[in-house]
Amino acid sequence: MGTPIPNWKNELSSQGQGNVKTYTLSPEELEKIVGKPIPKSHVKPLSFRAKTPTIKEEKPTMAKATKNDYLKLRAEALSRPDAAKKLGITPSSLNAYWLxxxxxxxxxxxxxxxxxxxxxxxxxxxxEPEPAAPAQVAEVAADITPVTQPEDGPYKPVLTKAEDEAIKWLLTEWDKQSLLHEHAAAPNGWQIGTQAEALNGMSVWLLAQALISGYTVELTPGENLIEMFAESRKVVSDYNQGWRAGARSALKIFGILIDGLVE
Structure with missing residues (x-):
């Protein structure tokens, strides 16, 4: 059947729409329709599919390599292919385009x-890193109690036994003040060959301390041994006699001769 050709007479004779007839189905008629399977003669109405957004395929973009990045990698002893791999480009594109x-x-x-x-x-x-700010030190209030320094006791110099004997020998003739004045006038003027010669070279200050505050005598090993011999003679016993004999034998073996060490 072809397409009908419009007729102007038919168009003019039309007078709007026809009468609409309404009809209400009875319960029996509804029961026959509702719940029945769709007949094969039923034709599904046409439907238009909704437009789905098309996914645009992203075209690969060429990697943006810089000359400085390439030179940095080459300065780190990387080969050209390794440098190209680090930059995300192929060795062929490196040689053909970038270089x-x-x-x-x-x-x-x-x-x-x-x-x-x-x-x-x-x-x-x-x-350069900025210097770290100095840590704040919390001020702690503390009760400050005055500290009293202990008074220094009188200084007692240490003299040799010869110096001790020289002072004792001179004090038999002079008092302490006269002895100090004489030594201050000539610290090296004591006569050689006398007991006083042990004071030659002693400082005036040291002699003054010894005369005012007293002093201690430091014996030499030989002088200590002589003192021990003298103490052992105070008590007569076989033990002391044997000890002295053993000490003399030891000194003889080592070739040590101590003046004043007598039996």
Missing amino acids: PKWDIRSVEAEEVEIARYKESVKAEPKD
Whole structure:
């Protein structure tokens, strides 16, 4: 059947829509329709599929490699293929595009640029870390009690036995003040060959301390042994006699001769 040709007479004779007839189905008629399977003669009405957004395929973009990044990798002793891999490009694109673009396709030109890059890195000022702020010290209020220093006791110098005997011998003729005046006038003027010669070279201050505050006598090992011999003679016993004999034998073996050590 072809497409009908519009007729102007039919168009003019039409007078709006016809009468609408309404009809209410009875319960029996509804029961026959509701719940029944759809007959095969039923035709599903046409429906239009909703438009689904089309997913645009992203075209791969060329990696953006920089000359300084490449020179940095080469300065770290990486080969050209390894440097290209680090930059995310292929070795072929590196040789065909990037190296000519950077004007370092030849090995000689590349070596020159690497050397310049190293010099520029050395010349760059390094950011020094800011010094840490000094830690705040909390002020602690403390009761300060005055500290009293102990009074220094009188200093007693240590003299040798010869110096001790010289002072005792001179004090038999002079008093302490006269002895100190005489020594101050001539510290090295005591007569050689007398007991007083032991004071030659002694400082005036040391002699004054010894005469005023007293002094202690430091014996030599030989003098100590002589004193021990003298003490052992005070008590007569086989033990003391044997001890003295053993000490003399030991001194003889070592070739030590002590003046004043007698039986």
